[in-house]
Amino acid sequence: MTTDQTHVIVGASLAGAKAAETLRKEGFDGRVVLIGAERERPYERPPLSKDYLRGEVGREKVYVHDEAFYAEDEIELRLGRTATGLDTTSRELELDDGERLRYDRLLLTMGADPRRLSIPGADLDGVLYLRSVEDSDALRARLDRGGAVVVIGAGWIGAEVAASARQRGLEVTLVEPASVPLERVLGAELGAVYRDIHADQGVRMLLGTAVEAFEGHQAVERVRTSDGRKLDCDFVVVGVGVEPRTGLAARAGIAVDNGIVVDELLQASAPKVFAAGDVANAQHPFYGQRVRVEHWANALNQGPAAARNMIGRSVAYERLPYFFSDQYDIGMEYSGYARSRDRVVFRGDPATREFIAFWLAGNRVTAGMNVNVWDVTDPLQRLIRRRVAVDDRRLSDPDVPLEQLVQVEMGGVA
Ligand SMILES: Cc1cc2nc3c(=O)[nH]c(=O)nc-3n(C[C@H](O)[C@H](O)[C@H](O)COP(=O)(O)OP(=O)(O)OC[C@H]3O[C@@H](n4cnc5c(N)ncnc54)[C@H](O)[C@@H]3O)c2cc1C
DSSP states (O other), rough: OOOEEEEEEEOSSSSHHHHHHHHHHTTOSSSEEESSSSSSSSSSSGGGGGGTTTTTTTTTTTTOOHHHHHHHEEEEEEOOOOOOEEEEEEETEEETSSOOOOSSSHHHHHEEEEOOOSSTTTTTBBBOOOOOHHHHHHHHHHHHHOOOOEEEOHHHHHHHHHHHHTTTEEEEEEESSSTTTTHHHHHHHHHHHHHHHHHHTOOEEEEEEOOEEOOOBOOOOOEEEEHHHHHSEEEEEOOOEEEEEEEEHHTTTOOBBBSSSTTTTBOOOOOOOEOGGGEEEEEEEETTTEOOOOOOHHHHHHHHHHHHHHHOOOOOOOOOOOEEEETTEEEEEEEEEETTTTEEESSSSSTTTOOOEEEEEETTEEEEEEESSSSSSHHHHHHHHHHHHHHHHTTTTSSSOOOHHHOTTTTBOO
């Protein structure tokens, strides 16, 4: 393919970098411009709350590609540059230094921003958020000093930061308005498993508790909670979810609804514009509805899928949602998408922390989570995707391989 076309990607992180790589791999030999607001070349965020945060691995372990890759693949990497304006009629993008770039195809991979708390004391020093490698460095410096940290929010980021801080020997209090950690995604039963894991590690958990204010002179010294407690601390980490970065798209008149709205081919409402990763709310062929996934594997795979569609491959993105988390010595993977009304069946005893949990609607598996059990993602995803009808007894029996359940014809009971 020899072309003088220019494909521009806004957001130089996992989705954007993998998309740029894919354009080249698929033979696109026009101009590829990758624009990133951060000064760091594209890197992966999962280590920022885990081994990188704890100082167990260095910066070189987090990058998506080595430094030479971009020049070798003739990808114009513009770091420290923010796209500030977009005209989808003239197909022009404006950068913060005034440069205007004309594109033939545009991919938006702007990711998400941590949701900020707006309570008294929110601007005090020592109230930290975690999204970027700089945030992780700042947090690591605090962990190095030790002391007491209050973590606000027991979602994935909060739970992982709490685990890393405990592993570094800090006194950790986790404040969460829900009745168990991770309740929104995992529900009460599995959330209770994570509550016990953290309790066993010495995390003090204040569940069913909201935060009302941060108090201190220059820096935060204590957290005031809804039940009137005052928690003394050296610093605070807030992990209360993220908001997709949709401002640029919205200002350009592109449809936005909990992310940039894209179809199965990851095309946005404006011609020649695509979106992928945390920022994209994509129509999912399997679910028949839009799904926005804020996880590593989605950025890793959706970026390349968008790139293929930018060069006319027309392939629907239909991977099932998948994510992983590591806390202490407990690793987990989750596939699928459970709704709160789905029931849970266990294979193995959750108390042993080596088990699989399945969520079911009727007798069909909608999601599964393997905890310290490995190499089951493929059969688990096939169970979900093929909507195999399963028998609870066999599903919970560790002696029945998941592959065997999958092989039973759709409609029959495995
Ligand atoms: C601390 C942490 C730990 C995580 N751990 C896990 C995990 O264990 N498992 C898991 O599955 N997922 C995890 N995730 C989630 C995963 O990292 C994200 O899903 C992934 O980073 C999304 O990639 P992305 O490329 O879509 O967006 P992002 O990584 O958010 O990148 C978007 C980039 O676009 C840039 N940008 C935004 N606007 C503009 C603009 N106008 N102009 C130029 N550039 C712009 C941003 O600066 C940013 O660099 C974690 C995330 C964090 C923060």
